[in-house]
Amino acid sequence: MGEEKEISAEEKILQAAVEEFIHKGRSGTRMQVIADKAGINKALLHYYYRSKDMLFEAVFSQVIKKLLISKVKKIIEEEKDVFDLIRSFTSLYIDVLNRNPNIPFFILDEIHRNPGRLPEAMMKSGLPIERVFEIIQNATRRGLIRDIDPRELIVNMISLCVFPLLGRNLMVPVIFGNDKVAFRNFLESRKTDVAEFIIQSIRLRK
Amino acid sequence: MGEEKEISAEEKILQAAVEEFIHKGRSGTRMQVIADKAGINKALLHYYYRSKDMLFEAVFSQVIKKLLISKVKKIIEEEKDVFDLIRSFTSLYIDVLNRNPNIPFFILDEIHRNPGRLPEAMMKSGLPIERVFEIIQNATRRGLIRDIDPRELIVNMISLCVFPLLGRNLMVPVIFGNDKVAFRNFLESRKTDVAEFIIQSIRLRK
DNA sequence: GTCTATAAATTGATAGAC
DNA sequence: GTCTATCAATTTATAGAC
Numbered sequence: 001m002g003e004e005k006e007i008s009a010e011e012k013i014l015q016a017a018v019e020e021f022i023h024k025g026r027s028g029t030r031m032q033v034i035a036d037k038a039g040i041n042k043a044l045l046h047y048y049y050r051s052k053d054m055l056f057e058a059v060f061s062q063v064i065k066k067l068l069i070s071k072v073k074k075i076i077e078e079e080k081d082v083f084d085l086i087r088s089f090t091s092l093y094i095d096v097l098n099r100n101p102n103i104p105f106f107i108l109d110e111i112h113r114n115p116g117r118l119p120e121a122m123m124k125s126g127l128p129i130e131r132v133f134e135i136i137q138n139a140t141r142r143g144l145i146r147d148i149d150p151r152e153l154i155v156n157m158i159s160l161c162v163f164p165l166l167g168r169n170l171m172v173p174v175i176f177g178n179d180k181v182a183f184r185n186f187l188e189s190r191k192t193d194v195a196e197f198i199i200q201s202i203r204l205r206k
Numbered sequence: 207m208g209e210e211k212e213i214s215a216e217e218k219i220l221q222a223a224v225e226e227f228i229h230k231g232r233s234g235t236r237m238q239v240i241a242d243k244a245g246i247n248k249a250l251l252h253y254y255y256r257s258k259d260m261l262f263e264a265v266f267s268q269v270i271k272k273l274l275i276s277k278v279k280k281i282i283e284e285e286k287d288v289f290d291l292i293r294s295f296t297s298l299y300i301d302v303l304n305r306n307p308n309i310p311f312f313i314l315d316e317i318h319r320n321p322g323r324l325p326e327a328m329m330k331s332g333l334p335i336e337r338v339f340e341i342i343q344n345a346t347r348r349g350l351i352r353d354i355d356p357r358e359l360i361v362n363m364i365s366l367c368v369f370p371l372l373g374r375n376l377m378v379p380v381i382f383g384n385d386k387v388a389f390r391n392f393l394e395s396r397k398t399d400v401a402e403f404i405i406q407s408i409r410l411r412k
Numbered sequence: 413g414t415c416t417a418t419a420a421a422t423t424g425a426t427a428g429a430c
Numbered sequence: 431g432t433c434t435a436t437c438a439a440t441t442t443a444t445a446g447a448c
Contacts, residue, residue, distance in 0.1 A: 009431080027233050028319070031424060041433055046425060048431095105318055111375045112311055113234070119379035129380060146406075151381050151392060152399060159369035164361055166372065169317045173325035174335060175357050186357065193358060200352075201407035215413080237442065247415055252443060254413095419444070426437075 010048050012038040014058060021059045022106045026113070029056075060110060064118065067096055067103060069125045076128050082139035083203075085132070086157065087195040093161045094191045104165045145202040153202065160194045216254050218244040220264060227265045228312045232319070235262075266316060270324065273302055273309060275331045282334050288345035289409075291338070292363065293401040299367045300397045310371045351408040359408065366400045 016037035020029045031052055035042040049055035075092060079085040097104060111118045136150040164171065164187060176183045222243035226235045237258055241248040255261035281298060285291040303309060317324045342356040370377065370393060382389045 025318075030422095042424090043426080043434085044432060050425095052424065105314070108311070108314070108372060111373075112231075115375040119376060122376075122380050127380075149392075152396075152403070154381055155370055155377060155392075156366060156403060158373065159365045160362060162373070163365035163369040166314060167317075167364065167368070169321040170325060170328075171361060174328050174333075175360055186355075186361075190358075197358070197362060197407050201403050236440095248442090249416085249444080250414060256443095258442065413448105415446100415448075417445085417447100419442105421442080422440085424437105424439085427435090428433100429435100430431105430433075 009038070009040055009044060013040065013045060013048055013055075014062070017055050017059050018063065021056060022063070022100075022102045025106065025109045026056055031055075060117075061121065063103065063106070064121055065125075067100060068107075069122065069127060071096065073125065073127055076131055080135065082135050082144060083199055085135055086198055087192075090157060090161055090194040090198070091191045094187070094194065097161065097165050098187050098191075101165050101168070104162050108166065143204055146204055148202055153198070157194075157198060160190075160197065164190065215244070215246055215250060219246065219251060219254060219261075220268070223261050223265050224269065227262060228269070228306075228308050231312065231315050232262055237261075266323070267327065269309065269312070270327055271331075273306060274313075275328065275333060277302065279331065279333055282337055286341065288341050288350060289405055291341055292404055293398075296363060296367055296400040296404070297397045300393070300400065303367065303371050304393050304397075307371050307374070310368050314372065349410055352410055354408055359404070363400075363404060366396075366403065370396065 013034065016034045017029075020034050020037065024030075029052075031045055032042055034055075035045055045055065049058060071092060072089070075085070075088045079088050107118065132154060133150045136145075136148075136153055139145045140147050168183065172178060172180060172183050176186070219240065222240045223235075226240050226243065230236075235258075237251055238248055240261075241251055251261065255264060277298060278295070281291070281294045285294050313324065338360060339356045342351075342354075342359055345351045346353055374389065378384060378386060378389050382392070
């Protein structure tokens with residue numbers, strides 16, 4: 001009763017914090033800026049979230065849960081065919097990252113200074129990584145794809161999805177002649193191109 | 207005359223700074239730690255390099271020149287066959303990164319807060335990126351590889367080389383069951399595996 | 413050139429009034 | 431719950447002696 005307010009200060013703070021931490025990183029973010037953005041006072045940040053570290057924790061776990069784990073988990077559980085799995089995973093993943101281009105660096109920055117944090121969360125989340133191994137090994141056994149270390153295939157998939165977003169400030173000038181629209185289109189194409197690049201590499205022709 | 211000293215304070219500072227900046231990043235590095243490591247006083251850092259920013263600049267440009275541009279440039283100029291180019295580039299690049307595993311994040315962190323810095327350096331360095339485009343397009347025309355956007359091929363090559371180092375704190379626990387030796391061997395194998403993965407994807411069989 | 417001591421700036425956190 | 435004012439810690443940078 002009484003909880004149906006427009007939007008609580010606590011929620012406004014979290015929203016502002018998400019924006020700032022993703023954009024500026026953990027150490028680059030200033031509590032004062034978050035307060036300004038949320039339209040409240042700096043002391044109130046500490047009232048609700050105690051410290052900068054705790055506020056960051058709240059932001060990080062929300063982002064991870066919403067954008068990374070839940071969606072990937074669903075795909076792995078649904079797809080059984082190795083080619084469908086590759087197409088679904090790369091397509092969805094690249095789509096999410098294209099719409100949140102700063103997420104990769106945000107996550108990378110965090111696992112850099114706090115290596116155990118994210119891996120632990122991913123293990124706890126029950127992401128069925130073993131299933132992916134099985135699907136790949138099964139496809140090899142049935143002669144659908146060539147003999148490849150499943151770990152190599154998984155690492156390559158993730159690399160091809162994530163790196164272009166991480167390195168875009170280097171790619172755009174050096175490879176795309178500063179043409180941001182061309183790069184944007186390039187990323188859009190990758191939603192299907194990455195899967196085809198991989199499948200071309202591993203599929204066995206009879 | 208008189209410059210044949212053991213090793214100057216200026217040089218000792220730079221060496222210590224390279225280690226610290228690469229390991230801790232720009233904002234994570236403390237001038238006091240660099241001074242301690244170099245065995246001199248903090249004030250001397252400012253005597254030689256004026257400010258932290260300027261010291262970082264000296265470190266960054268040295269690392270870029272030594273580890274990135276010069277070696278890549280040589281390969282591009284020497285190799286003419288598209289398959290040799292792919293094999294030489296990936297092999298050398300992965301080898302350099304394996305021996306300097308913190309370099310990728312170091313560079314990424316910098317182009318994140320200073321987007322124009324590295325691209326400018328790479329343009330100025332005269333890296334013959336146009337030659338790579340030509341070699342790829344030429345191979346397509348001669349029916350050696352399938353029709354592929356040269357930019358896609360270049361981005362994929364770089365992604366497959368660089369990302370595993372960036373994401374190793376995530377890969378090792380989630381994909382390699384915390385087996386660091388297995389991951390180390392995996393990276394070693396990639397010096398040839400990456401090229402084969404790519405070539406399998408683009409080579410045309412007659 | 414190299415040091416000690418200290419200034420100056422930044423920023424996360426808290427005390428206490430309302 | 432929310433604010434103003436202030437503290438305390440960290441850290442870069444400089445002044446000035448030797």
